[in-house]
Amino acid sequence: MINTKRDQYQNLLKRKIKLKPGYNKVILSSNKCYIKKQLWGKHDIKLEDPYKQNWIGPLFKHLDQDYTVGELLQNIVPAPKINEALKLILYLKESYIDFIAPDYSKDSKEVELLDWFTTNYRSLIRNHEKLRDLLVNAHVVVLGGGKVGSKLVQSLLQLNLGKVSILENSSDKVTGSLISDHAYQKINSVMLPKEGWVDWIAENKDSISLAVVAIDEFDPQFYDSFNLCAINNSIKWSLLATENSFAYIGPTFIPQQTGCFQCYMMRKSETDKGYSEFIKHLIEEPQAIKPYINPSVVDIAVGYFILNLPYIINDKPQDYISDLTIGRQFQLDFRTNTIRSENLIKYLSCPSCTNAYINRKG
Structure with a gap:
């Protein structure tokens, strides 16, 4: 069976996410966050919102706190920034984020x-x-x-x-x-x-x-x-x-x-x-x-x-x-x-x- 984009999107929203082992988040403000492999070393990636709409920091603050992607987008991210936040999560998926998919909703x-x-x-x-x-x-x-x-x-x-x-x-x-x-x-x-x-x-x-x-x-x-x-x-x-x-x-x-x-x-x-x-x-x-x-x-x-x-x-x-x-x-x-x-x-x-x-x- 071939999953449609809608099915894939719904499946993504139900997944919980966390940083891959060995990576750490350093939240500098509500608009800026670093992801670092070594806390005492150079950051691997810097995430910053130039428009300062105060969602980068809260999003990553709750990243490892047992939220699903859907819960993060709905409860943490301002509505105008939801698509941007989703794209950011997908961008980080390959190298920095693990997706966990315990599905307890089946019959x-x-x-x-x-x-x-x-x-x-x-x-x-x-x-x-x-x-x-x-x-x-x-x-x-x-x-x-x-x-x-x-x-x-x-x-x-x-x-x-x-x-x-x-x-x-x-x-x-x-x-x-x-x-x-x-x-x-x-x-x-x-x-x-x-x-x-x-x-x-x-x-x-x-x-x-x-x-x-x-x-x-x-x-x-x-x-x-x-x-x-x-x-x-x-x-x-x-x-x-x-x-x-x-x-x-x-x-x-x-x-x-x-x-x-x-x-x-x-x-x-x-x-x-x-x-x-x-x-x-x-x-x-x-x-x-x-x-x-x-x-x-x-x-x-x-x-x-x-x-x-x-x-x-x-x-x-x-x-x-x-x-x-x-x-x-x-x-x-x-x-x-x-x-x-x-x-x-x-x-x-x-x-x-x-x-x-x-x-x-x-």
């Missing part, structure tokens, strides 16, 4: 967990700090007061959220033991049987920024009923679950922007008919399977989800870093130390959410 991709976190953690933190102050009016509802839900609530309390609610039933009895009395007073704790959670969500739909289903058990029937509630009431929601040595982060479902839980199940069933039959059996004969919950796995899953939370709440699915769980699920496998990304629900595909979309447009 299904496995990479080393350590490599993935090393590559993305700093970018997540950097963007997370920018967005965190925007959460003051957000209301996040956690469904489930077990080990996963309780840990999530603990982490949510550290953010500057407007309101945190948790729906729990008497069988959970975990939330209070994991959270201090002082912190627990900040939570809107709603004690209801699990069967009443969907109705509560529907009644409070106008105030909810995001609902997170974080129950310890595997319960497809509940997922299905909550999904219909979310579709009918335009509620944005995410899945968060762990079992044994696995963590499942996402998908995040956004009404009229992504597919829904049914789309997700349809996509999974396309490649595994046995899985489809298993889910159908659980729904027809209601039962919730309770897997072993590993606290260490829960900690990592919740931490990862929290980093993505500001993007979800602020509706930025188009951003590079923010696209972590929107329309996709990340599966962490701690037996083999790998992470698997699946783009499962980028588009509306099942009758339920498609009809809801048509009705709203109509």
